[in-house]
Amino acid sequence: MTIKIGTRGSKLALWQAYHVQDLLKQQGADSEIIKIETKGDQILDVTIAKIGSKGVFTEEIEEQLRDGRIDIAVHSAKDMQSTLPEGFELIAFGERERSHDVLVSHKSIDLDDKNLILGTSSTRRLAFLQKYYPHIKTVPVRGNLQTRIQKMKEGACDALWLAYAGVHRMKYEDMIVHEFDPERFVPAVGQGSIAIEVYASLGQEKKDIVRGAVNHEPSEKCLIAERSFLKKMDGGCSIPVFGLATITDEVLTLSGGIISLDGKTTVEKSCCSTTNAAQKVGETLGEYVLENGGREILEDIRKHQFG
């Protein structure tokens, strides 16, 4: 039996797919990797928020899952919408890498420099920047990590704002010039973890093999809490919602919230629960955030993006 693994073709996506292939191999399961190009890979001249449609990195892959051309898809958990299309499910989450954000550059940088230009197009990062470093300017720099670094070296920006996980996996750690404190710059939901998506019709035997080889239970509990929060907030990756769950001594702590695009209003909270109540704690946090100003921030953002 060979498990067919679908993935985007970027180097980071391929790293993640090969990683899953290794985990499967350790359990004696053979697999084959199939590269799939998505809208998110093709459209590089506009930000993800402006492409607008949900699932820009997943649609084409889901088609192949549905057809059975691939058995499983490997994704960055951060790229996955909180609600998947009918019939799709996430059956495993890989062990999470450190989840914080970093700045990467080919030169030394100073965050107090009034002329600094950072490359990012994430609404969460833009809003945090308005809050903590309002003097810093940004430019959107899209494309895979290697392309972005090339654009930066050609002068598009002074540094790139990225997730540590991808930088580490692509071996650009020696270019890290700043690490953001995850308690102030809370990461995006799912950041640093890999998710395995399947279509419902996949046989139970394959599902069990994949889950057994890839799933890391503490990471899964954290991701369930974060994604349940994101679902309450009705968000995908283009909304400045942030959330991070951690587990210490069997207690799950979920910290998360939403920040207005101008950085002036943040609604956030930390909630604790047992690891078995991960789903519930995400809902509780979501309800709190929505009822305490989050709903207004969301409505304001929707007007900005689609109005």
Ligand SMILES: NCc1[nH]cc(CCC(=O)O)c1CC(=O)O
């Ligand atoms: N938005 C794209 C994306 N999706 C996942 C990662 C990094 C890897 C991860 O978080 O697992 C990135 C790039 C980035 O934000 O730097």
